[in-house]
Amino acid sequence: MKKILLFTSIIFFSGTVFAQVTQYSQKLNIPYYEAGAQTNDYIKERCKLDLYYPTNMKNFATIIWLHGGGLTGGEKELPKALQEQGFAIVGVAYRLSPKAKGSEIIEDAAAAAAWVFKHIKEYGGNDRLIFVSGHSAGGYLGMMFTLNKLYLEKYGIDANKIAELIPFSGQAITHFTIRKERGIADTQPIVDEYAPLYHVRADAPPMLLITGDRENEMLGRYEENAYLARMMKLVGHKQTRLVELGWYGHNMTYPAFPILIDEVQKRTKEILQE
Secondary structure (H helix, E strand, O other), X not given: OHHHHHHHHHHHHHHHXXXXXXXXXXXXXXXXXXXXXXXXXXXXXXXEEEEEEEOOOOOEEEEEEEOOOOOOOOOOOOOHHHXXXXXXXXXXXXXXXXXXXXHHHHHHHHHHHHHHHHHHHHHOEEEEEEEEEEEOHHHHHHHHHHHOOHHHHOOOOOHHHOOEEEEEOOOOXXXXXXXXXOOOOOOOOOOOOOOXXXXXXXXXXXEEEEEEOOOOOOOOHHHHHHHHHHHHHHOOOOOXXXXXXXXXXXXOHHHHHHHHHHHHHHHHHHHHHO
């Protein structure tokens, strides 16, 4: 018995010593509009992304992370909670209102996603494993270019290639900043081509909608997402889920990050087994 225990200990120790530790690197301020695209000084200033990725593994998943800020503020970020999890993170900056129109901001987000689809393999990633997430305005932007396929079609990319859409408290109706451009109050809801709800479709990628508590969220954010989930089901989409984080308000990223990580890991396994 002693010999068996000693042998087992040696094997365990050897495995610990020689186990590969994932290493990561960053590339910052990468312009995502391709050379030759029509640009201006503001695009050159704002339209950049940061890439955090594993350097000693291949075929990894990537999360496109779009920051919040009401389309009027915020900076690109690589959330600490998502780092060292075995996947890449792309932090996206985009133009802001009022210097840019809401329609232009959505175009920026789509251009950044297109860059990821076209270039992530160069860093070892898998373009079948691209997840779209972000908080608030960032969630809205991801919902828009995922559900309205025209945004990515412009770059020759099928939005259905997105592995999963996982927005945090994204606006499902027309964004309040776009309504403000038209002189419409933020308490006056509308649904038009700038609303994710307008683009519900049965063949969309899987969606996991995450919001704070309905009583603590910004305006009707939970109810908007609940309506989106219902309408996706009614048009025949079978992979939309809604998570309401009880007690948490609009700034619910802390409890939502572990859900995002778990979902990316599960979905990655499913795709690689297909």
